[in-house]
Amino acid sequence: MPKLTKYEFTWILDPLLDDAAVTASIEKYAKSVRDQGGEVTLQENWGRKKLAFEMLKKTEGIYAFMRMRATPAIVAELNRILRFDEQVLRTLIVLDEEWEARNLEAAKQAGVRSAEQPAPTPTA
């Protein structure tokens, strides 16, 4: 069993889809990850958002987000399926650097330290 790494996976769906189709898309990719031995720790629908620029003639998109533990092979397979999915406008899969958790931790440490000390920036 290869080591699992944490990833964050965001993808933008066609704005014409209804809620059921969005949920279905999220489930589809979550299932794909699980079937290959990965784990999905969080799946979210961020809802409809205005795009900062036009993408395939669309000005809006539905954002879906997932946090997972997977292997590079699983990510490669995800990218492969995503390429053929016509509902998907754009995707981003990056290593999960646990931004929120680390920021909370840093804020906590800063609170403990004296005020004259500069901000602690723990190394990754």
Add this chain to the structure above:
Amino acid sequence: MPKKKKEKKPGRKKPCKFCMDHVAAIDYKDHNRLRRFVTDRGKIAARRITGTCARHQRQLAIAIKRARHLALLPFVREHYR
């Protein structure tokens, strides 16, 4: 009379906003915060403008580029005058 060369005054060093807020890692999803670090044309603002420290500027550049990819931030603002 010869023009006097403008002397460069060492300005006050701006504090890094991320250090002040104790941000350990800059998140690409936090586009409202990132928005303050791009110019009105959509370019990444230089450190000398924003006062961001080197470490945070590096993280910031990556975060902005990721946010752009997800259309959370513009690459260029077209209707700018």
